[in-house]
Amino acid sequence: MRSFVLLFLASILAVAMAGTACGNQGLLGASRPKKFVGECNRSDSKGKRSSHNCVNAGGTKYLCVLSGQATCIEGSAKMKKLDMEGGECFL
Secondary structure, rough: OHHHHHHHHHHHHHHHHOOOOOOOOOOOOOOOHHHHOOOOOHHHHHEOHHHHHHOOOOOOOOEEEEOEEEEEEEHHHHHHHHHHOOOEEEE
């Protein structure tokens, strides 16, 4: 029981330190109308990565799905500060 509690606490700490986990189920597909994702355009996709790694790869926009709501975040400084994981990176 003690090892289960320690494992549970370690997993909570890991999630807390990782930042916000986006709920993106996959890459942006052709079926997503632009009105739902703002300036994130699937032809500019660099794939799924963390927001700070997106900036390091030259990305300027980041698509993150939270509670079923897709949001396109623009601006390198904002993307680094938000510290998100599992979203999609765009040029």
